[in-house]
Amino acid sequence: MNTQSGAREGADGTVGKALQIMDIVADAGRPLRFSELQAASPLPKATLYRLVQTLTSQGMLVYDCDRQTYTPGLRLVQLAHAAWRQSxxxxxxxxxxxxxxxxxxxxxxxxxxxxxxxxxxxxxxxxxxxxxxxxxxxxxxxxxxxxxxxxxxxxxxxxxxxxxxxxxxxxxxxxxxxxxxxxxxxxxxxxxxxxxxxxxxxxxxxxxxxxxxxxxxxxxxxxxxxxxxxxxxxxxxxxxxxxxxxxxxxxxxxxxxxxxxx
Amino acid sequence: MNTQSGAREGADGTVGKALQIMDIVADAGRPLRFSELQAASPLPKATLYRLVQTLTSQGMLVYDCDRQTYTPGLRLVQLAHAAWRQSxxxxxxxxxxxxxxxxxxxxxxxxxxxxxxxxxxxxxxxxxxxxxxxxxxxxxxxxxxxxxxxxxxxxxxxxxxxxxxxxxxxxxxxxxxxxxxxxxxxxxxxxxxxxxxxxxxxxxxxxxxxxxxxxxxxxxxxxxxxxxxxxxxxxxxxxxxxxxxxxxxxxxxxxxxxxxxx
DNA sequence: AGGTTTGTTCCGAATAATGGAACTTGATCC
DNA sequence: GGATCAAGTTCCATTATTCGGAACAAACCT
The missing domain is CATH 3.30.450.40 (GAF domain)
Structure with missing residues (x-):
């Protein structure tokens, strides 16, 4: 439960939508099921589903198949290390x-x-x-x-x-x-x-x-x-x-x- | 079915390409100019350019207009915080x-x-x-x-x-x-x-x-x-x-x- | 069983990404 | 100064991707 919805500008293109999903997962602060994700996102089910699959295969999300939940992926930690160091x-x-x-x-x-x-x-x-x-x-x-x-x-x-x-x-x-x-x-x-x-x-x-x-x-x-x-x-x-x-x-x-x- | 992280596959879709760009910038370890980015990426100039613009407007990259260079954005640090904490x-x-x-x-x-x-x-x-x-x-x-x-x-x-x-x-x-x-x-x-x-x-x-x-x-x-x-x-x-x-x-x-x- | 919720797949329609080429901009060099 | 070249930016017709409603499968209740 967090915060002012903030001004995320009109998500440009597919990339914007994907990052929006990342934000939802990150803000949640706990593993999310697909349905919860869907509830928090304006995207239609099928679209969301494909996007989440892409993100998972890219290591940006991790899917726990036992619990059927999504969490932010470790690839982020790796990228962030570079961000922290440089910028x-x-x-x-x-x-x-x-x-x-x-x-x-x-x-x-x-x-x-x-x-x-x-x-x-x-x-x-x-x-x-x-x-x-x-x-x-x-x-x-x-x-x-x-x-x-x-x-x-x-x-x-x-x-x-x-x-x-x-x-x-x-x-x-x-x-x-x-x-x-x-x-x-x-x-x-x-x-x-x-x-x-x-x-x-x-x-x-x-x-x-x-x-x-x-x-x-x-x-x-x-x-x-x-x-x-x-x-x-x-x-x-x-x-x-x-x-x-x-x-x-x-x-x-x-x-x-x-x-x-x- | 299987969602376990695979390899760095042939980038699926636009999102994959965008993340590939993020990797390049992160791996470089220093601010990159557009031309350097282009040299390191297989994408054609125009495509790369649009993608980079999108990423910048999303806060995933930061553009230093004085030096005309790109660095990883702070939004990453924020997302990674969640990743580190949860997964x-x-x-x-x-x-x-x-x-x-x-x-x-x-x-x-x-x-x-x-x-x-x-x-x-x-x-x-x-x-x-x-x-x-x-x-x-x-x-x-x-x-x-x-x-x-x-x-x-x-x-x-x-x-x-x-x-x-x-x-x-x-x-x-x-x-x-x-x-x-x-x-x-x-x-x-x-x-x-x-x-x-x-x-x-x-x-x-x-x-x-x-x-x-x-x-x-x-x-x-x-x-x-x-x-x-x-x-x-x-x-x-x-x-x-x-x-x-x-x-x-x-x-x-x-x-x-x-x-x-x- | 039957009803209900949740996750996954299909496929025609339409949108968004593509990339070759043309166009700026601003350096550098006669 | 004017010509030359490279880096960066924009255009736009084409096409490949994404979209999303709806059907399908599967698990989960009572």
């Missing part, structure tokens, strides 16, 4: 995040924007480092997280408006921003301040400070956040502001330098 | 692997079979880590790794033969098995022994002991290995055999019990 900031940012983690001793998130949603691509726990896909790969809302707001704030005008309009504005807590106007005002503030705060807007008791990772040209690459618990934590986090901004700058610089050999 | 052994096996790791203090891998190849789905580093290739999400060869041979050995007859025939048999080291016959003989041995060894067959200086994770019915779920460095390490590893087999059994039991709520 996420995570590998570049890793050393800098490690350093920041050691310095502040709090939980750190690195996120990027994926179609108006926050996609966490790396995480460092206060206690011990985290294994790859257990946390990375999770998506979150853009309008009520520190990283989300930091990235939205620095998007170009038109993109930002489109992204803002796509937000769900579900009131997770009493502090959640629930209107386009309020969010735009907050984003304005964030642009002048340089950092954003999550003041228990997503989860009660959880606060964070976040900063965008920007190219010299001002393009948003991602965002970085330091999280802690308790409303009293905010002042403590403000203290980390210089370190956070410095690290975000370092990551931006590293990303800029980063060139693949040809 | 890999990793989440189920985690506590058992942690325990084994603490007990033996060496590098541990958990792998599954994906179209005759080894897919590493989890990894625990040794206290003093041995530097080597492999990470969660990475693929490796089946015929010259401990986990690969352990899984191949316990595949049903026909599937095993098909999988064995698909191996590359590239001689990574002087110890690499390089023929179907030799591999089949080794697999036979492994079936009677219950565990398999990698005697520097893949990387010089790296050895491991591996055991399959099997259902009570004998179906292969995955494999588990303990790795160490140096040819002298083999005897040391043999000492861990009971712990390895016990852990593999525990994981199998946990997987069997594991039922999704309905």
């Amino acid at each position: 996420s900031l995570a590998p570049i940012a890793r050393p800098h995040i490690d350093a920041l983690s050691a310095e502040v001793g709090e939980t750190i998130h690195l996120a990027q924007l994926d179609r108006a949603q926050v996609l966490y691509v790396d995480k460092r726990n206060a206690v011990r480092p985290v294994e790859m896909y257990s946390q990375a790969g999770k998506v979150g809302p853009g309008y009520c997280t520190g990283v989300g707001k930091a990235m939205l704030a620095h998007l170009p005008e038109t993109e930002r408006q489109a992204a803002v309009r796509m937000q769900a504005f579900y009131p997770h807590t009493p502090n959640t921003i629930t209107s386009v106007e309020a969010l735009e005002a907050e984003l304005e503030t964030i642009r002048t301040e340089g950092v954003s705060f999550d003041r228990e807007e997503h989860e009660p008791g959880i606060v964070c400070i976040a900063a965008p990772v920007l190219t010299p040209g001002g393009r948003v690459l991602g965002a970085l956040s330091i999280t802690t618990a308790g409303p009293a934590g905010l002042e403590g986090l403000a203290r980390h502001r210089p370190a956070l901004l410095r690290t975000a700058g370092e990551i931006a610089a590293a990303a800029e330098t980063w060139q693949f050999p040809s | 890999s052994l990793a989440p189920i096996a985690r506590p058992h692997i942690d325990a084994l790791s603490a007990e033996v203090g060496e590098t541990i891998h958990l792998a599954q079979l994906d179209r005759a190849q080894v897919l590493y789905v989890d990894k625990r580093n040794a206290v003093r880590p041995v530097e080597m290739y492999s990470q969660a999400g990475k693929v490796g060869p089946g015929y010259c790794t401990g986990v690969g041979k352990a899984m191949l050995a316990h595949l049903p007859e026909t599937e095993r033969q098909a999988a064995v025939r698909m191996q590359a048999f590239y001689p990574h080291t002087p110890n690499t098995i390089t023929s179907v016959e030799a591999l089949e003989a080794e697999l036979e041995t492994i079936r009677t022994e219950g565990v398999s060894f990698d005697r520097e067959e893949h990387e010089p200086g790296i050895v491991c002991i591996a055991a399959p994770v099997l259902t009570p019915g004998g179906r292969v779920l995955g494999a588990l290995s303990i790795t160490t460095a140096g040819p002298a390490g083999l005897e040391g590893l043999a000492r861990h055999r009971p712990a390895l087999l016990r852990t593999a059994g525990e994981i199998a039991a946990a997987a069997e019990t594991w039922q999704f709520p309905s």
